[in-house]
Amino acid sequence: MSQILTVANKEFQDGLRNRWLVSITIIFAILSIGLTYFGAAASGSVGITSLSTTVASLASLAVFLIPLIALLLSYDSFVGEQESGTLLLLLTYPLSKTQLLLGKFIGQGGIIALATLLGFGASAILLYFQLGDSAVIQTFALFIASAILLGLSFTAIAYLISLSVSEKSKAAGFALITWFLFALAFDLALLALLVGIENGLTQQGLMQLMMLNPADIFRLVNLAGLDSSDVNGVLAIAINASLSQGQLFSILIAWVVLPLTLATFIFRKKTL
Amino acid sequence: MNSPLITLNNVSKRYRQLDALTSVSMSLNQGEVLGLFGHNGAGKTTMMKLILGVISPSQGEVIVMGGAPDSKEAWHLREKIGYLPENVSFYEQLTGLEVLTYFTKLKGFSGKDAKKYAISLLEQVGVAHAMKRQVKTYSKGMRQRLGLAQAFIGKPKLLLLDEPTVGLDPIATADFYKTVDQLKIQGTSVILCSHVLPGVEQHIDRALILSSGKVLAMGTLVELRNKANLPVAIKPSGLNGAVLEDIKLNGFFCKNTNSLKVPENKKMTVLKQLLSYDNLADIEVETASLERLYQYYLNLDPSLDLNSDSNNRTQRSTLEEAGK
Ligand SMILES: Nc1ncnc2c1ncn2[C@@H]1O[C@H](COP(=O)(O)OP(=O)(O)OP(=O)(O)O)[C@@H](O)[C@H]1O
Numbered sequence: 163m164s165q166i167l168t169v170a171n172k173e174f175q176d177g178l179r180n181r182w183l184v185s186i187t188i189i190f191a192i193l194s195i196g197l198t199y200f201g202a203a204a205s206g207s208v209g210i211t212s213l214s215t216t217v218a219s220l221a222s223l224a225v226f227l228i229p230l231i232a233l234l235l236s237y238d239s240f241v242g243e244q245e246s247g248t249l250l251l252l253l254t255y256p257l258s259k260t261q262l263l264l265g266k267f268i269g270q271g272g273i274i275a276l277a278t279l280l281g282f283g284a285s286a287i288l289l290y291f292q293l294g295d296s297a298v299i300q301t302f303a304l305f306i307a308s309a310i311l312l313g314l315s316f317t318a319i320a321y322l323i324s325l326s327v328s329e330k331s332k333a334a335g336f337a338l339i340t341w342f343l344f345a346l347a348f349d350l351a352l353l354a355l356l357v358g359i360e361n362g363l364t365q366q367g368l369m370q371l372m373m374l375n376p377a378d379i380f381r382l383v384n385l386a387g388l389d390s391s392d393v394n395g396v397l398a399i400a401i402n403a404s405l406s407q408g409q410l411f412s413i414l415i416a417w418v419v420l421p422l423t424l425a426t427f428i429f430r431k432k433t434l
Numbered sequence: 435m436n437s438p439l440i441t442l443n444n445v446s447k448r449y450r451q452l453d454a455l456t457s458v459s460m461s462l463n464q465g466e467v468l469g470l471f472g473h474n475g476a477g478k479t480t481m482m483k484l485i486l487g488v489i490s491p492s493q494g495e496v497i498v499m500g501g502a503p504d505s506k507e508a509w510h511l512r513e514k515i516g517y518l519p520e521n522v523s524f525y526e527q528l529t530g531l532e533v534l535t536y537f538t539k540l541k542g543f544s545g546k547d548a549k550k551y552a553i554s555l556l557e558q559v560g561v562a563h564a565m566k567r568q569v570k571t572y573s574k575g576m577r578q579r580l581g582l583a584q585a586f587i588g589k590p591k592l593l594l595l596d597e598p599t600v601g602l603d604p605i606a607t608a609d610f611y612k613t614v615d616q617l618k619i620q621g622t623s624v625i626l627c628s629h630v631l632p633g634v635e636q637h638i639d640r641a642l643i644l645s646s647g648k649v650l651a652m653g654t655l656v657e658l659r660n661k662a663n664l665p666v667a668i669k670p671s672g673l674n675g676a677v678l679e680d681i682k683l684n685g686f687f688c689k690n691t692n693s694l695k696v697p698e699n700k701k702m703t704v705l706k707q708l709l710s711y712d713n714l715a716d717i718e719v720e721t722a723s724l725e726r727l728y729q730y731y732l733n734l735d736p737s738l739d740l741n742s743d744s745n746n747r748t749q750r751s752t753l754e755e756a757g758k
């Protein structure tokens with residue numbers, strides 16, 4: 163256990179030192195405060211409905227940003243140390259591969275989680291004082307929790323990449339492709355399926371397909387409060403057949419645990 | 435404690451098509467220092483990695499402190515093993531002290547102790563003055579010293595040092611060998627591999643010469659010398675050509691080096707004969723150095739002319755001869 167904490171602490175310090183925490187927090191804060199403030203002003207009415215719209219627009223931005231940031235933060239986590247030779251050295255220490263992986267995950271995941279909490283939390287507090295409604299805290303709590311899980315999920319996916327390749331530049335390339343696939347191409351493909359196959363894809367089937375993408379699960383969690391008229395594209399159809407928030411969260415958590423387990427497995431098989 | 439610390443039984447390691455090691459057997463006792471020598475790509479680093487358990491043998495068995503180093507049970511033994519990898523660049527953005535504290539903690543030292551201990555190690559290797567600086571500002575030798583400090587953490591029972599003196603200045607090299615001698619007295623076993631042969635001899639108990647993954651020779655330097663039967667170079671001065679007249683001596687005379695090349699078993703007779711001359715001013719006796727032994731054994735390797743590595747080697751030795 164102390165080994166895990168030692169590694170986690172180092173990774174977290176690295177995140178502080180490299181200004182990751184500060185930059186991510188600032189990006190999220192500016193984004194969310196801007197959207198909250200100007201979004202509400204633009205729609206003219208300030209109230210609960212604008213709250214769900216605000217969260218929806220935040221979510222549709224965060225769904226691109228968070229995976230990108232998580233992948234950027236973690237893609238070189240293992241391959242970088244492999245290239246510099248410290249990974250080999252670490253493996254000769256009384257430290258198991260699982261401990262090293264968990265330590266890194268806690269440290270880097272901590273950076274993402276804290277930045278998400280601080281960045282989006284700032285606008286939650288701002289909005290709370292503006293509206294004086296506790297629904298703000300509730301809605302944002304849900305949003306932040308799912309955003310953190312989304313970040314952790316892509317951190318774990320980044321580890322999969324980092325452990326599967328042996329060059330840093332390759333890992334960067336794969337990270338970019340992974341981001342493109344999950345954040346953009348997946349929905350395009352779903353749309354194509356919807357349009358292409360008449361009566362072929364039921365709402366249920368669509369739902370199930372969307373569970374294959376943590377980014378879409380995140381979207382579903384945060385758009386569920388909206389009328390389907392406010393949302394367009396694939397999501398509108400999916401929302402009508404929505405799963406409960408509890409189910410969505412469980413699947414999102416599975417999207418953290420499964421890649422992490424798979425990464426551990428790959429790491430164990432990996433030879434240096 | 436009678437059983438050896440390390441045993442390799444017929445160990446082979448193959449990387450896809452390439453045999454990095456072929457049926458290597460050896461053992462190392464407690465408090466023993468083994469020098470590992472061989473050309474580039476001979477398999478020295480591979481052997482160390484096998485002993486560390488970061489790779490597993492394709493054939494044969496490796497036993498370190500009573501168990502297989504690549505097994506789960508061996509993890510706690512790793513507290514007792516120090517390793518200096520051949521090319522490692524430590525976390526550049528951390529300071530030397532931060533790097534060493536991290537590794538010290540991972541070796542099982544807790545919080546405050548770790549830092550204090552790290553500082554004392556940095557003092558030992560002489561980079562304490564730069565410990566608050568980022569590693570990226572370190573010179574090559576300073577990085578190497580940091581790596582050594584890292585290997586010395588926790589007074590290991592077994593030290594594996596891959597080219598420890600690369601980049602070290604002469605004083606640091608001497609200090610390093612002093613540390614090795616001290617550790618040896620305390621019962622640490624050491625395997626060190628180096629391409630810089632002069633200076634190593636006094637500090638190793640045994641030498642193992644590898645070539646293309648095979649053991650060419652192993653034993654104490656005396657054993658290796660006897661087996662190789664290399665001549666001793668004796669250089670008398672003040673005799674003014676009397677050597678050429680003396681039938682007991684002139685057979686050994688070698689014009690190039692202006693000295694006598696005498697087989698080990700004739701050494702004493704030749705020396706006595708030389709001492710009988712009154713005008714003998716000085717006498718230099720040079721037994722076969724590790725370098726010459728190394729060249730001798732490497733030239734015995736039958737695969738010498740077959741693989742591409744050997745071309746480099748022949749080239750190198752021609753260069754050396756040209757330099758003489
Ligand atoms: N991971 C690997 N994959 C494939 N081949 C490898 C790998 N590691 C080493 N080899 C090969 O195994 C052989 C032995 O390599 P090794 O690193 O043990 O040599 P060495 O004796 O340490 O050489 P040097 O003096 O240059 O450090 C070399 O031919 C090398 O190319």
Ligand SMILES: [Mg+2]
Nearest residue numbers: 478479520596
């Ligand atoms: Mg090597």
